[in-house]
Amino acid sequence: MYDIIKHRRWYYIFSTLIIVPGLLIMLYSMLTIGTPFRLSIDFTGGSLWELRFSEPVAPGEMVEFFHSQGISDANVHTIGDENTLVIRTKEITPEEKVALMSAMEKQFGEKPEELQFRAVGPTVGKEVTRTAFIAVIMASLVILGFIIWAFRQVDHPFRYGVSAIIAMIHDVLVASAFFSLMGFISGWEVDALFLTALLTVIGFSVQDTIVVFDRIRENSRRRKGESFEVIANRSLLETVQRSVATQINAMFVMIALLLFGGVTIRQFIATMFIGMLSGTYSSIFIATPLLVSWQNHEGVFGWFHRDKKKSQSKKAATA
Amino acid sequence: MQSRNNIILVILIILVALATYIALPIDHFDWFKKMVAPHQDGPQALTLRLGLDLQGGTQIQLEPDLPSGQKATDEQLDLARAIIERRVNGLGVNESLVQTGKDRIIVALPGVDDPDAAIETLRGTGQLEFVDLGDNPERLGAGDEINTSNGPAENPTTDTVYETVMTGDKLKNVDVRRDPNTQKPYIAFELTPEGSKIFGEYSGKNIGKFLAIVMDKTILSAPVIQAKITDAGQITGNFTLDEAQNLAIQMKYGALPVPLKVVDVRTVGPSLGEDSVRRSLLAGTIGIIVVLLFMLAFYRLPGFLADLALLSFVSFNIALYKIIPVVLTLPGIAGFLLTTGTAVDANILIFERMREELRAGRSLPSAVEAGFSRAWTSILDSNLSTILTGLILLYFGSNFGASVVQGFAITLIIGVLVSMFTAVFATRTFMRFIIQYFAEPLKDKLSWFSV
Numbered sequence: 001m002y003d004i005i006k007h008r009r010w011y012y013i014f015s016t017l018i019i020v021p022g023l024l025i026m027l028y029s030m031l032t033i034g035t036p037f038r039l040s041i042d043f044t045g046g047s048l049w050e051l052r053f054s055e056p057v058a059p060g061e062m063v064e065f066f067h068s069q070g071i072s073d074a075n076v077h078t079i080g081d082e083n084t085l086v087i088r089t090k091e092i093t094p095e096e097k098v099a100l101m102s103a104m105e106k107q108f109g110e111k112p113e114e115l116q117f118r119a120v121g122p123t124v125g126k127e128v129t130r131t132a133f134i135a136v137i138m139a140s141l142v143i144l145g146f147i148i149w150a151f152r153q154v155d156h157p158f159r160y161g162v163s164a165i166i167a168m169i170h171d172v173l174v175a176s177a178f179f180s181l182m183g184f185i186s187g188w189e190v191d192a193l194f195l196t197a198l199l200t201v202i203g204f205s206v207q208d209t210i211v212v213f214d215r216i217r218e219n220s221r222r223r224k225g226e227s228f229e230v231i232a233n234r235s236l237l238e239t240v241q242r243s244v245a246t247q248i249n250a251m252f253v254m255i256a257l258l259l260f261g262g263v264t265i266r267q268f269i270a271t272m273f274i275g276m277l278s279g280t281y282s283s284i285f286i287a288t289p290l291l292v293s294w295q296n297h298e299g300v301f302g303w304f305h306r307d308k309k310k311s312q313s314k315k316a317a318t319a
Numbered sequence: 320m321q322s323r324n325n326i327i328l329v330i331l332i333i334l335v336a337l338a339t340y341i342a343l344p345i346d347h348f349d350w351f352k353k354m355v356a357p358h359q360d361g362p363q364a365l366t367l368r369l370g371l372d373l374q375g376g377t378q379i380q381l382e383p384d385l386p387s388g389q390k391a392t393d394e395q396l397d398l399a400r401a402i403i404e405r406r407v408n409g410l411g412v413n414e415s416l417v418q419t420g421k422d423r424i425i426v427a428l429p430g431v432d433d434p435d436a437a438i439e440t441l442r443g444t445g446q447l448e449f450v451d452l453g454d455n456p457e458r459l460g461a462g463d464e465i466n467t468s469n470g471p472a473e474n475p476t477t478d479t480v481y482e483t484v485m486t487g488d489k490l491k492n493v494d495v496r497r498d499p500n501t502q503k504p505y506i507a508f509e510l511t512p513e514g515s516k517i518f519g520e521y522s523g524k525n526i527g528k529f530l531a532i533v534m535d536k537t538i539l540s541a542p543v544i545q546a547k548i549t550d551a552g553q554i555t556g557n558f559t560l561d562e563a564q565n566l567a568i569q570m571k572y573g574a575l576p577v578p579l580k581v582v583d584v585r586t587v588g589p590s591l592g593e594d595s596v597r598r599s600l601l602a603g604t605i606g607i608i609v610v611l612l613f614m615l616a617f618y619r620l621p622g623f624l625a626d627l628a629l630l631s632f633v634s635f636n637i638a639l640y641k642i643i644p645v646v647l648t649l650p651g652i653a654g655f656l657l658t659t660g661t662a663v664d665a666n667i668l669i670f671e672r673m674r675e676e677l678r679a680g681r682s683l684p685s686a687v688e689a690g691f692s693r694a695w696t697s698i699l700d701s702n703l704s705t706i707l708t709g710l711i712l713l714y715f716g717s718n719f720g721a722s723v724v725q726g727f728a729i730t731l732i733i734g735v736l737v738s739m740f741t742a743v744f745a746t747r748t749f750m751r752f753i754i755q756y757f758a759e760p761l762k763d764k765l766s767w768f769s770v
Contacts, residue, residue: 203708
């Protein structure tokens with residue numbers, strides 16, 4: 001039987017090598033722009049305008065136009081082709097918008113097609129930030145509670161819950177770091193959909209972990225003579241094909257959405273894609289090894305157990 | 320047991336056929352619409368509803384614009400909502416929606432041609448008119464909509480066009496007072512000099528005739544002219560103090576009991592919406608076809624049955640969207656497609672289990688049953704965690720980005736629930752049917768089960 005669990009230190013190191021640079025990117029982002037990600041107007045308030053002209057319009061020209069209209073903070077870039085501009089500014093009121101549109105018609109000689117417009121007031125932005133925070137915390141707590149409840153019949157259900165949550169945080173960090181990095185590379189901004197992606201990653205990450213834990217629960221009952229490490233390893237091997245098959249299927253759907261789906265949800269899908277990839281990895285290489293490390297009181301987990309001898313003798317008795 | 324499975328299979332096939340019929344983009348029979356979706360009516364019944372991001376349109380959130388520290392009362396907000404709703408109806412936008420939530424009024428205008436003009440109409444002070452009803456032969460009263468010489472109404476009660484005497488901009492002041500003798504409330508109003516001239520002339524000639532006070536073409540009140548009115552007048556009637564105050568507020572502020580400001584606008588142009596629909600459809604079709612092929616290649620015969628289950632999964636979902644009804648958004652479609660993954664995952668869990676049992680030397684029928692029963696706890700536990708996440712998204716979704724997040728959460732939850740039905744129950748029924756009639760010939764063909 002191949003021993004996955006044995007190499008757990010390497011998995012911890014591998015994940016650290018991914019997550020630490022990720023945290024550094026977010027830290028760098030904190031230092032340069034004040035937040036770990038670029039925030040969209042959903043959080044900061046402001047306006048976003050996507051306009052399509054029949055001929056190419058230089059972003060600089062548009063910035064100048066907004067400046068002449070008394071809006072000095074316009075940030076303009078093209079999207080898709082050179083005819084389509086995305087303009088981000090402070091919040092534009094409906095009256096200002098009508099005035100801007102007619103002035104634009106005069107300046108550029110045509111009325112551009114309005115693909116999208118979004119305006120968010122500052123109070124709405126603050127509220128969104130707050131509820132988003134609460135939602136992520138709530139989701140984590142509910143899931144922790146759920147796992148402790150679902151595994152209430154095994155020894156140490158709390159350990160299952162915490163291991164699953166650590167794996168989940170692992171995935172959230174990976175997805176967040178990816179997003180933060182893309183913020184630097186392609187200017188991605190966190191919006192309501194990013195949060196949705198994160199919460200979905202949380203849900204699916206735990207789903208993968210539960211399937212493995214479920215098998216451990218079942219095997220613990222059926223194979224009382226084996227050590228926990230062997231049981232955990234067996235459970236991993238028995239579920240690994242399912243994890244891979246399921247992941248491949250989810251990847252098909254998400255790749256199809258990435259390649260052919262709407263532009264507006266591309267960042268959403270990409271974040272989910274990275275998060276879920278990490279979710280499958282962490283359910284095999286983080287959650288279950290952590291459970292074993294904890295059961296064996298290795299490293300950090302040993303610190304909590306001064307009565308190590310007692311529990312070890314207990315383990316010997318069950319073995 | 321065996322005949323029971325056959326009965327279940329027949330019921331299942333009927334259900335799938337029904338769901339597929341509902342899911343088809345055709346105009347269903349009226350009696351069928353009434354039977355399947357009695358809570359829906361009109362031409363919208365049993366059609367797939369698309370959100371603003373897919374069909375284009377505008378969503379606006381309005382908030383009372385009051386000095387800090389002051390808050391609008393629920394009554395004020397409700398009244399404002401009712402007035403906004405009337406104006407929205409006046410715009411003639413199909414499927415428009417006005418809701419209040421968290422001190423805000425949320426207006427959705429799908430497919431509106433000129434969003435800026437629409438916002439203007441919503442926020443503008445309503446148009447107040449004094450309209451000559453003559454002897455009121457049609458017995459019009461509060462709540463009726465009429466055409467006036469100033470412009471036609473959206474849904475007039477009668478076809479008659481009544482003469483507008485004066486518009487609301489010639490009012491100087493409006494107040495509620497009580498009759499010192501009877502304590503009955505009445506509305507007192509003052510007119511501008513120009514208004515005095517018009518109104519004095521008209522009222523002097525029409526004593527005993529009916530005069531309608533009309534807001535946005537809807538009659539608020541239709542009192543009888545008692546005397547010639549020049550610079551100031553009163554409206555008496557059988558109203559309570561609250562009613563009188565509401566009427567006075569509407570006359571004074573043009574309609575809205577509190578001034579409103581726009582705090583959130585989301586507009587999607589129709590061409591972007593169309594593009595999104597086309598792309599989602601393509602992405603969804605390709606994604607599902609690849610998954611179907613994968614299952615067939617990987618799990619052979621059970622994979623084929625899972626494919627049938629997945630196709631019915633698609634039908635059931637679309638049918639439910641139409642029956643409930645669910646407004647489909649772009650993230651909503653993504654949520655649905657993700658749950659096709661969940662549906663297939665349940666089948667994968669079952670088939671892997673089945674394969675293990677077959678390898679362990681179990682007979683085909685008992686391996687099949689064991690596969691389903693052993694995989695069930697994993698499926699249930701893992702799906703519950705997704706549903707919990709979905710519920711949290713649904714709860715908080717009303718706060719961030721409004722419909723965007725909720726649309727995703729709803730299709731995610733529905734998809735997970737339906738997947739448990741199709742991937743577990745339907746696949747098992749198909750499987751039992753096969754085992755029942757083909758267990759013997761299949762015994763030597765375990766490769767069909769990818770063992």
